[in-house]
Every structure is written in structure tokens, then in C-alpha cells.
Amino acid sequence: MGLRLAPIKKAAVIGGGVIGAGWVARLATGGIDVAVHDPAPETQRRVEAVLANAARAAAKLTSAPQPISGAVTFAASIGEAAAGSDLIVEAVPERLDIKQQVYAKAEEAAPDDALIASSTSGIVPTKLQAQLSRPERLLVAHPFNPVYLMPLVEVVGGQSTAPEAIERAMSLFRDLGMHPLHVRIEIDAFIADRLMEAAWREALWLVHDGVATTAEIDDAIRFGFGLRWAQMGMFETYRTAGGEGGLRQFLKQFGPCLQWPWTKLTDVPELTDALIDTIAAQSDAQSGGYTLDELERIRDDNLVGILQALKANDWGAGKTLAEHERRLMNAQAAEADPADLSQPIRTFSRRVPPDWADYNNHMTESRYLECFAQATDALLRMIGVDGDYVASGGSYFTVETHIRHLAEVAAGEPVHATTQVLHAAGKTLRLFHQLFHDGGTLLATGEHMLIHVDLQTRRASAPPVAIGERAAKLAAAHADLPLPDGAGRAIGKLR
Amino acid sequence: MGLRLAPIKKAAVIGGGVIGAGWVARLATGGIDVAVHDPAPETQRRVEAVLANAARAAAKLTSAPQPISGAVTFAASIGEAAAGSDLIVEAVPERLDIKQQVYAKAEEAAPDDALIASSTSGIVPTKLQAQLSRPERLLVAHPFNPVYLMPLVEVVGGQSTAPEAIERAMSLFRDLGMHPLHVRIEIDAFIADRLMEAAWREALWLVHDGVATTAEIDDAIRFGFGLRWAQMGMFETYRTAGGEGGLRQFLKQFGPCLQWPWTKLTDVPELTDALIDTIAAQSDAQSGGYTLDELERIRDDNLVGILQALKANDWGAGKTLAEHERRLMNAQAAEADPADLSQPIRTFSRRVPPDWADYNNHMTESRYLECFAQATDALLRMIGVDGDYVASGGSYFTVETHIRHLAEVAAGEPVHATTQVLHAAGKTLRLFHQLFHDGGTLLATGEHMLIHVDLQTRRASAPPVAIGERAAKLAAAHADLPLPDGAGRAIGKLR
Numbered sequence: 001m002g003l004r005l006a007p008i009k010k011a012a013v014i015g016g017g018v019i020g021a022g023w024v025a026r027l028a029t030g031g032i033d034v035a036v037h038d039p040a041p042e043t044q045r046r047v048e049a050v051l052a053n054a055a056r057a058a059a060k061l062t063s064a065p066q067p068i069s070g071a072v073t074f075a076a077s078i079g080e081a082a083a084g085s086d087l088i089v090e091a092v093p094e095r096l097d098i099k100q101q102v103y104a105k106a107e108e109a110a111p112d113d114a115l116i117a118s119s120t121s122g123i124v125p126t127k128l129q130a131q132l133s134r135p136e137r138l139l140v141a142h143p144f145n146p147v148y149l150m151p152l153v154e155v156v157g158g159q160s161t162a163p164e165a166i167e168r169a170m171s172l173f174r175d176l177g178m179h180p181l182h183v184r185i186e187i188d189a190f191i192a193d194r195l196m197e198a199a200w201r202e203a204l205w206l207v208h209d210g211v212a213t214t215a216e217i218d219d220a221i222r223f224g225f226g227l228r229w230a231q232m233g234m235f236e237t238y239r240t241a242g243g244e245g246g247l248r249q250f251l252k253q254f255g256p257c258l259q260w261p262w263t264k265l266t267d268v269p270e271l272t273d274a275l276i277d278t279i280a281a282q283s284d285a286q287s288g289g290y291t292l293d294e295l296e297r298i299r300d301d302n303l304v305g306i307l308q309a310l311k312a313n314d315w316g317a318g319k320t321l322a323e324h325e326r327r328l329m330n331a332q333a334a335e336a337d338p339a340d341l342s343q344p345i346r347t348f349s350r351r352v353p354p355d356w357a358d359y360n361n362h363m364t365e366s367r368y369l370e371c372f373a374q375a376t377d378a379l380l381r382m383i384g385v386d387g388d389y390v391a392s393g394g395s396y397f398t399v400e401t402h403i404r405h406l407a408e409v410a411a412g413e414p415v416h417a418t419t420q421v422l423h424a425a426g427k428t429l430r431l432f433h434q435l436f437h438d439g440g441t442l443l444a445t446g447e448h449m450l451i452h453v454d455l456q457t458r459r460a461s462a463p464p465v466a467i468g469e470r471a472a473k474l475a476a477a478h479a480d481l482p483l484p485d486g487a488g489r490a491i492g493k494l495r
Numbered sequence: 496m497g498l499r500l501a502p503i504k505k506a507a508v509i510g511g512g513v514i515g516a517g518w519v520a521r522l523a524t525g526g527i528d529v530a531v532h533d534p535a536p537e538t539q540r541r542v543e544a545v546l547a548n549a550a551r552a553a554a555k556l557t558s559a560p561q562p563i564s565g566a567v568t569f570a571a572s573i574g575e576a577a578a579g580s581d582l583i584v585e586a587v588p589e590r591l592d593i594k595q596q597v598y599a600k601a602e603e604a605a606p607d608d609a610l611i612a613s614s615t616s617g618i619v620p621t622k623l624q625a626q627l628s629r630p631e632r633l634l635v636a637h638p639f640n641p642v643y644l645m646p647l648v649e650v651v652g653g654q655s656t657a658p659e660a661i662e663r664a665m666s667l668f669r670d671l672g673m674h675p676l677h678v679r680i681e682i683d684a685f686i687a688d689r690l691m692e693a694a695w696r697e698a699l700w701l702v703h704d705g706v707a708t709t710a711e712i713d714d715a716i717r718f719g720f721g722l723r724w725a726q727m728g729m730f731e732t733y734r735t736a737g738g739e740g741g742l743r744q745f746l747k748q749f750g751p752c753l754q755w756p757w758t759k760l761t762d763v764p765e766l767t768d769a770l771i772d773t774i775a776a777q778s779d780a781q782s783g784g785y786t787l788d789e790l791e792r793i794r795d796d797n798l799v800g801i802l803q804a805l806k807a808n809d810w811g812a813g814k815t816l817a818e819h820e821r822r823l824m825n826a827q828a829a830e831a832d833p834a835d836l837s838q839p840i841r842t843f844s845r846r847v848p849p850d851w852a853d854y855n856n857h858m859t860e861s862r863y864l865e866c867f868a869q870a871t872d873a874l875l876r877m878i879g880v881d882g883d884y885v886a887s888g889g890s891y892f893t894v895e896t897h898i899r900h901l902a903e904v905a906a907g908e909p910v911h912a913t914t915q916v917l918h919a920a921g922k923t924l925r926l927f928h929q930l931f932h933d934g935g936t937l938l939a940t941g942e943h944m945l946i947h948v949d950l951q952t953r954r955a956s957a958p959p960v961a962i963g964e965r966a967a968k969l970a971a972a973h974a975d976l977p978l979p980d981g982a983g984r985a986i987g988k989l990r
Contacts, residue, residue: 218728224647226724233713309800490985
């Protein structure tokens, strides 16, 4: 599968910390080769650990077809990494001098039109680009940890940044499944970190004053407004709570509260040793029961679940995911070879998501039918029963199903289904699916009788000629295949 | 079903705005009768609209058995509402004098030991309770909108509040499926609103300075850190990002950033008419395409999805939901009558969740099997195959399934399943489920062959005598029932 979305082939990532490694995973998953440079000896181990987490999360997140992952290599110098790269991602410590040294070395080796994107959380791009020979190609692309799952990337240009560079970056990040937000005015810390810092200072005061522990503050967030902010921000949330008058009414009602003595915002708590000791000890008490690996996986599983939940509602970050999946599916459809119709057709493949396992530690029975239902949908699309056709008022309904569960399969395993058309005539379509582990084991068979229906009357009706002909063509192509084991069978005699 | 969890029978809610109405829904859903008082003429309409939204959300949120909803009545006075109430919830505007008038009237009519809970977002309970004759029973119970879905409630006592009152309130809110957070030190605005206010002021500055629009700020939240804060708060999030050294390392690395000129926190923006106009217009542009009803339902659907996603990971607010469901299921099991074994056994009931519908606008085929799988699980629990038994190393696996899809069913409709034991002998168990709309229509039948397995060898094995006997007893009780239509059938002849 040569599926590609991103218009570039190679990127360099300078800096292999949490953010740099996250960028490596996001870029490589998007099919881009990545050369990493970081002199720290543990770089390769850290990057590979993040790549493993990213692969695990991606398998859970989506069943959409994926590009072949880009190759990840470790370069001995900035120049070696930058050579031939269309994008240079800088993710080194937050010191202007260090960053400018990176840009100077990168510019020596990189193509003239390579984008240079800084991951800085706070330094404005006009300062970053001051010493570049081609400053128009530098911008800030501020991502959020974990970069391979979090959709947001703040894109900020400086005084010398070319609008075309902003456009290229926005387009690239969309191709990587992200939600680029163009920060139009460059200010220190951009948008998200200003909000986070404000809450963070307040949290430090609460700990400092002994009002609440780190665990209590986290609970006040995750059992409360954090749930709201995962899907609407604060303005839309308040609008929704404010009644028919929109935000004007809300501000009228709650605006005066801003003058109340509610916050300690007029000062920044000093990070004394005593305060650091308090916070570190409270955090140990709160989260020390988990290893860092465990916390990362818990976080990723939760983010995956939240993104999927929002996808089901086609909203916010879930909409970003849905749109990316559509792009991937369209790209795959556009390049698909015509199927070999003389054999059962491969109609479904994915890794078993972790939440498809049940208390017996294997894929739960209803998910077998979900695999078969997706295989049926793929077969139906082949004969022209797609979203447009359903919208026009016709569809097929399954009226009978016979499943044989032949072998177990665990979460994370790769599976695929093939489909044989047993019969197609008039209103009926009879399919036989086989679900395999990619290693070859037959896991289950599913036999399904479908009837074409008119979605207005909800009654059986003849399909349009073109659809009937395509179905008949598949049935004819499969007519000489042997009848699969289990076809036409019942569970067995009774009494 | 007389299922009850909450120890009280009647509550009064004074104030029928967004928060008051949300409390009414949370309390009534928990099986508590609620008397509402609010002189505003639109109170009943508003409360009933919120009750409808709450019922809709609850049907999507959980399939756990629910108490019969409490009766909601509208009282002509505070005294009428408070009479006989074990809990008085005050949700009137944020003015100390108004609140104290409410408490005075409530105390005249309410039982001596009724709790009085203020929904204030910011006034400390010591001020609220100053004029009460029994101040020890007043506390703050600060909820979050929508109260019927958001788990968090901050519980704050004043100088005169009895510890026993805090305990009673915490326990009651847990029984209502909430996550009570005891705010141990009373400060203005408690914990959550201090954090929210800090971010809110910063957001107002961003709009004031023209850096970002309300939509851009909301996107910076909901595509970014809002997703993180829905599951971990800020301390655990930073710990997870900070590496092996815990929060001490994180503070060492990022602590100095606090001194950067990143925020405008030293002042509060003045809410001039011009700023209000700007915010209101930007919010209209951002969200004006949705009606308020639509926004409320989008928000609720998203919260339901996020809570369910977190439940799948047994984490945070999802853990609260899972624990509440376990309490409800245990309560139901404790009061269940012995089943009438001479008839098929009712093993499953729920409303079809909206995300179970597919592109044909009816319950998708794999969810039929999910209904049957849950019915199978319920039947297995009846013969002793429960979580403990599975943990001990035995279980039943389904090896074959035959489904007849007989009628469609739409999202939101109530359905239930009955189960007939067709055969039970040795390692095998053969079940026949029928899925009905609660109105009586037979939607589908499912016939299932199960084999008892040893979970170590993953091979068929004889069940323990006790389990085999219970299965055989059910099969014997059902032996004289007529063979259900469709049992033993195959999809039909082939070729």
C-alpha cells in the first residue's frame, strides 16, 4: 500500500525529548521519513519508547487505512539530519541562543525552501528568526504532549515569516491529522499556554496556602470543568449555560463576579524549596502508585476514548479525527487495484482494539458480528450501495445471520475478513464471510442473508438495475468457488 | 421496582434557574421527590425542559437499573417546599442578603435535622450560616452545569458546620452518582472556580487585546489541554510529561518559565461596553449557528461519550459512573424476586443508545448480538458464572450463533430480551433469546451454543457440579415450553 497524504518525504527533528520524540511519531505515522538529532545518549531509547506508545495508540484510535510509517533514523549532527529535509522541527530547550545555533546549522544543510518550525512554548517567532538567512521560512508550530494524539498545534508567524510558509505548514499539519490553529498576533506564550499558565499559578497558590493538595486540585478539574473543556471551550460552555441571551446575558449576570476577591492573580508564588517539596510529595502521594509508563498509557487510552467519543458526535477534536479518516479512506480508494474477482474479496482488516476484549480476555462475541458487518458494508460499497445511495432511499438490511466462532483472538492482534458472494438474485443477497488472523488461522465464519429495501416504505424492493447487475457479476465470478465449510448449516438438531 | 439508594425521600430546591433545575433533575433521577420553589413564571417550563434533557442523557449514559424517578412538584412558597424535606438546596442569585432570607424561611418550615446546601459559586459558608438558628446544618454544595451529568460537587463547611453534616452530604451525593470533593479550607470561590476564573480573565485579555477571538480561544482549549484535563488534572498531566523525576523534575525544568512575561494576570480587564460588544459578537459568529437547545444536547452527548470512554478505562469520572452502576446493580440484585422459572427469563433491558444506530437509521446488526451477549451473561450469572467464577479459571464460550433480524428498532426505544434454556448437558449449554420492543414487537431471535471451557488450557471442560446442576435445573424448568419459532433453523438451502 503506497498510501500517502503528506506532500513531503523527509523531515528532521532536532531534539529528542518528550516533544521532539512526539513529533517524530506524528511525522513517521504520517508516512514521512524522519532523521532525529539529539546528542543525549538516551535519545534512541526514548524515541523508540514514544514510537511504541504511538503505534499502540494509533491501533486503538482508528481502523482507517494508514500510510506505511516513515523510516526513523538517528543523525550524528544537525546538518546530517537537515540535509534533504523539507521540514526542520526544532524541539530543543527554551533558550534563544541555543535555538538560533540550531537554525544556523540547519540552514547550512537544508534545502532552501525547507520549512523551519520551532516547538517553543513561548518565544515569539520574530525573535527566533532574527539571524536566519532566509527568515521567511521560520515559524512556530507549538504542539501539545502527547504530540501523536493531541490534535492542536499553534502556528505562529513572525514579522519576516512568509504567508506562504504559514499556509504550507497549516496544510501539512492537517494532512497529519492535526488541528492547526493560526495564532494571528504573536505574543509570548501564544494562546493555550497563557490560559494554562494562569490556571497553573492559581493552582500553585492553592497548594502554597494549604487550601488543597495536588490530588484535590486535579479532582476539581477532571470531575468538573475539564470534562466540559474537552469538547467546548469556555466561551461556548458559558454561552450554553447562559440562557437565550447569548454571552451578552452571561456577562451581564456573571461579569461583576470578576471584581470579587476570588483569586490571587496579582502575584506569582515563589517556588521556594519548601513549596517544591510540598508539591513533589503531594504528587507522589497522588500518582506515585503508577509508574511513568503506566501513566502514559492510561493517558493515551483516555485520550483515544475521548477522541472516539467525540468522533461519534462529529464534534471538535473528534471531527478532526473523522475528517482525517475520510481523507485516508478516500486516498486508499483512489489507489486501490481492481479486485481479483475470482477469489473471495478482502473486505475488512484491522487490529482488534483493546476495548473489544471481554472478561474472557478475547474479542467479545458481538465484535465478530461487527467485523462481519463492516465486511458486508465494504462489499455493498463495491456494488454501489454507498452513502449517496442510502441517502437516495435504498439500502440492504440483514435479515438472518449464522456465525461459527472457531478460534479466539486477543486484543491487538491483526485480523482480516474475506467475502464470498453465495447468491445474488432479485431482492436477495447472500454473503459468506471468513474472519482470519493475519497469521492464517480461521477465527470465525459468518453467513448473512440480506434483502434490498426501500427506506421510505421500509419494505423489500428490487434494487436498481445497475446495483443488481454488479451483485450478479460478483455472484457469477464466485459461482465456481467451492462451497465454504459451514455454509447453509444450522446450529444442529433439537429434541 | 422499588430500587432505592438515597437515604432521603424528599428534597426542596429553592431557585429554578440552570443550576436549580439541574439539581432537581439529579435528585429526582436518584429517586427523591423534589419540591421546587421559584416565583419566576417560567420556572415550570424551564425545569421540565431540563428534566427532559436529563432523561435523554441518562438513557444514553447507562443501562444500569434506575430507581423510579422522584415526583417533581412546584411549591408556592419556600415554606411549602421545605416542609417535610430532608434536604434544602438553595440555588438563588449570588447575593448574601437574598440567600439569608431563603434560609430563614426554610428553617421555619423544614425538619430540624434537614440539611441546607447552598449552590453558591463563591460565598464562604461561614457568612451564609451567620444568621441561622441551626447553623451546624448549613454547608456549600457547589455543583457544575449540567448538574445531572457533571460528577463534581464541592462540599464546603463553615466555622459552625457540623462534621456530621459534611459526612451526610458527601454520602448522599455519592448515592446520586456524583463525586463530592471536600474543600477543607473555606476560601472565596473554593477550588474549581478559582482556576476557571484565572483562565477566564486571561481569555478576556486575549479578546480585549485582539490577540484571539472567542472561537480561537475555545479551539485552543478543546483541541488541546481540555482533552487532557478531562481525564487527568494539571499536576498529574505534568507529572506524566515530566519524565522519571516526578513533579520535582518538572518544576526544575519549567518553574523558571513562571517568571517570564507571559500573562496579564496582574490586572482585571474592565468589562466596558465595547469589550462586551466584541465578545458577544464573536460568540454569535462562533456558536450562533446552533440554537441553545442544540448546544445543550451537543454538550450532553459529548459529556455522555466522554464519561463512557473514561468508564471503559475505569478512570476518573468514568470510574465514578462505573461505581454508581455497580451500586445500582447490586441494589437491584438484592431486592430481586426469585425468577419464575416456568417461563423464559427476562435477562436484558435498556433503551437503544443513539450511537447504536447506523446509516440506515436503525439499530445496527452487531448491536443485536450485543443485546444477546448481555442476555447470555445475565443467564450465566444466574447459574453462578460471574466475575469471581471467571477469575477462578472457568467460563463459557459461545461457539455458534444464529440470528433472525425480524424488525427494525430506532435509537431511544426501550427493548428487552427473554431467554429460554433449550438444552444443558455436560459441557454444552444452548440458549434461545428473543429481543422485544417493550411495546411487544419481536425484533430478533438469537440461538447460541455455548461450551464450558477451562481458561488455562482454553479447551472444553466439564463445569463444576454446582454450575452444571443450576443449568440443568433451568433446562428442566423450560423443557415443557414450546420450541420457539426459528430454533434449530439454518439460513436455508444452498444450490
